Amino acid sequence: MAIRRRRRLPLSLVVGGALVLALVAISALAQWIAPYPYDQMHIRDRFLPPNLTYLAGTDEYGRDVFSRLLIGSQLSLALGGTATLISMGIGVPLGMLAGYRRGATDELIMRTLDVMLAFPPIMLVLLILAVTPPSLLKTAIAIGVLAVAPIARVTRSVTLDLMSGEFMEAARARGERLRYMLMRELLPNIWPVLIVEASLRVVFAVLLGAVLSFLGFGVQPPAADWGLMISNGRAFVDTAPWISLAPGIAMSVTVIAISLVGDGLREVLDPRIGGR
Amino acid sequence: MAAYVVQRLGAAMVIMVAMSVLVFLATHALPSNAAALILGQYSTPETQAALEHRLGFDLPLPVQYWRWASHMLQGDMGQSFEMERPVAPILWDALGRSAILAVCSMIVVSTAGLALGVVAAVWRGRWPDHAASIFTYFGVSLPEFYWGLVLILIFGSTLHLLPSSGYANLAEGLGPFIAHLVLPVSTLTLTLLAHVTRLTRSSMMEALDSVYVKVARARGLPERLVILRHALRNALIPSITVLAQDFGFLIGGIVAVETVFAYPGLGRMLVGSLARQDLPMMQAAILVLTGVYCVANLTADLLYGVVNPRIRYGGSIG
Numbered sequence: 001m002a003i004r005r006r007r008r009l010p011l012s013l014v015v016g017g018a019l020v021l022a023l024v025a026i027s028a029l030a031q032w033i034a035p036y037p038y039d040q041m042h043i044r045d046r047f048l049p050p051n052l053t054y055l056a057g058t059d060e061y062g063r064d065v066f067s068r069l070l071i072g073s074q075l076s077l078a079l080g081g082t083a084t085l086i087s088m089g090i091g092v093p094l095g096m097l098a099g100y101r102r103g104a105t106d107e108l109i110m111r112t113l114d115v116m117l118a119f120p121p122i123m124l125v126l127l128i129l130a131v132t133p134p135s136l137l138k139t140a141i142a143i144g145v146l147a148v149a150p151i152a153r154v155t156r157s158v159t160l161d162l163m164s165g166e167f168m169e170a171a172r173a174r175g176e177r178l179r180y181m182l183m184r185e186l187l188p189n190i191w192p193v194l195i196v197e198a199s200l201r202v203v204f205a206v207l208l209g210a211v212l213s214f215l216g217f218g219v220q221p222p223a224a225d226w227g228l229m230i231s232n233g234r235a236f237v238d239t240a241p242w243i244s245l246a247p248g249i250a251m252s253v254t255v256i257a258i259s260l261v262g263d264g265l266r267e268v269l270d271p272r273i274g275g276r
Numbered sequence: 277m278a279a280y281v282v283q284r285l286g287a288a289m290v291i292m293v294a295m296s297v298l299v300f301l302a303t304h305a306l307p308s309n310a311a312a313l314i315l316g317q318y319s320t321p322e323t324q325a326a327l328e329h330r331l332g333f334d335l336p337l338p339v340q341y342w343r344w345a346s347h348m349l350q351g352d353m354g355q356s357f358e359m360e361r362p363v364a365p366i367l368w369d370a371l372g373r374s375a376i377l378a379v380c381s382m383i384v385v386s387t388a389g390l391a392l393g394v395v396a397a398v399w400r401g402r403w404p405d406h407a408a409s410i411f412t413y414f415g416v417s418l419p420e421f422y423w424g425l426v427l428i429l430i431f432g433s434t435l436h437l438l439p440s441s442g443y444a445n446l447a448e449g450l451g452p453f454i455a456h457l458v459l460p461v462s463t464l465t466l467t468l469l470a471h472v473t474r475l476t477r478s479s480m481m482e483a484l485d486s487v488y489v490k491v492a493r494a495r496g497l498p499e500r501l502v503i504l505r506h507a508l509r510n511a512l513i514p515s516i517t518v519l520a521q522d523f524g525f526l527i528g529g530i531v532a533v534e535t536v537f538a539y540p541g542l543g544r545m546l547v548g549s550l551a552r553q554d555l556p557m558m559q560a561a562i563l564v565l566t567g568v569y570c571v572a573n574l575t576a577d578l579l580y581g582v583v584n585p586r587i588r589y590g591g592s593i594g
Binding site: 114115118119120121122123126127128130131207208210211214215216217227230231234237238241244245248251252255256259 | 287288290291294295298299302303413414416417418419420421422425426428429433524527528531532535536546547550551553558562565566569570573
């Protein structure tokens with residue numbers, strides 16, 4: 001143990017982790033950092049390019065784009081987080097149960113999920129959102145349900161790998177109950193894989209959420225949602241490109257930061273692909 | 277193999293029926309009143325009721341579904357509420373234009389993705405590899421519609437090189453036809469490229485490390501021949517199947533890209549009909565897109581069975 005070297009954390013994890021922490025801090029404090037309220041209109045200062053007063057310029061109503069970006073980060077992170085929690089909350093127990101019980105339970109769960117996977121993803125979400133009045137929570141639920149099947153599949157395959165482990169046999173020999181087996185024995189061993197999967201899912205949810213608000217089925221105006229801001233700025237892309245470009249840059253920084261964390265975690269947790 | 281094909285075909289049929297029921301039920305849960313929508317805001321309840329009766333909206337749901345589904349199967353997709361014209365011809369035209377977009381994108385994605393993947397694997401750890409990895413990282417970090425806007429900004433409104441929206445018929449000449457496709461196809465390529473590139477890179481790296489490549493090198497074959505004939509051929513199998521799977525993502529991407537570029541395809545038609553609650557139009561558009569998706573999945577499955585014989589004997593794949 002004396003010569004044990006501390007393993008260096010991969011660069012992607014350090015950079016991505018720092019960025020994600022910064023983003024979370026910024027969005028938590030957005031109300032206080034933002035120079036102006038996100039919906040305050042400065043009628044005389046419409047379409048101003050980025051300057052010292054308005055760091056990212058102003059939009060067609062003279063609203064400060066920078067303040068809207070900050071508030072928008074809350075919506076994006078909330079959507080990504082909620083959707084992922086929903087899909088993990090349903091997918092992980094289903095996957096564990098299927099892998100643990102096998103047999104008929106496994107067949108029933110996995111075939112149902114196969115059917116879900118066979119639908120074109122965006123159609124289902126559009127259908128749900130188009131027939132009911134839009135809200136952030138409903139968008140999150142729609143996106144979250146979409147990701148249940150892939151998460152359940154991953155959980156199931158990891159569970160199947162763990163089933164032959166000695167700790168599982170020992171627990172079964174002690175006569176532990178199903179609940180204990182899943183929550184106390186399996187879950188702690190699955191979570192590293194699940195965290196990597198979750199980072200992928202957050203990215204997916206943020207991007208899909210932006211597409212949905214862009215198409216008009218997600219968050220509704222005047223909310224400072226990034227997808228919505230890009231969509232609104234589309235009409236002025238020739239004369240005032242910053243209205244659309246700024247939220248896009250914010251979104252790409254968010255997505256790249258979370259992907260870097262995912263890649264870094266995968267490297268740490270699975271040494272086989274460490275060298276890549 | 278025959279049993280496998282029959283099983284996949286059966287599954288696809290089940291999906292189509294399930295989706296048709298879902299579409300039917302969901303569109304009937306719409307808050308809007310179809311008759312009021314057609315007749316306008318000054319219609320009386322009596323005329324609305326009369327129209328509902330004529331359209332069969334007062335029949336029990338299963339009967340309505342049966343009538344709707346059997347009409348669909350005969351290619352009769354009903355009348356668009358908004359345009360007051362039959363949906364079918366409009367839809368097939370739009371599908372054709374979307375297909376042009378999809379096929380062009382698939383061709384570009386597969387050639388560019390394979391090339392980038394091979395380059396990254398051959399020069400692994402050096403600048404071409406890093407460049408390819410950064411390029412694909414940025415490609416997937418933003419949704420299609422944003423790349424569409426950026427490309428419009430650069431090539432449309434700043435450089436005035438390419439038209440930034442619309443579609444030109446082949447009858448208007450080959451030049452305008454291609455010019456209108458360049459930006460939408462590039463946008464779709466940018467977001468789809470990463471998947472193929474990464475997969476090709478990793479399977480190429482595996483192939484380059486294999487014994488048969490070492491043997492080929494030991495025999496003194498030129499490196500170009502070793503890479504193209506020995507390594508790439510074996511690395512191609514997973515790339516082909518992933519391309520077929522990506523076709524599903526392409527359908528989602530097309531919906532957004534057609535909206536950005538005002539391209540008159542099926543995706544834009546779907547978004548428009550959803551926004552205006554044009555029931556027959558949205559039902560038909562969703563069903564046809566689901567059908568295309570099912571066919572793409574089926575092709576991917578069968579292709580996988582062809583290139584990977586082990587899968588055929590398993591019975592079910594899970």
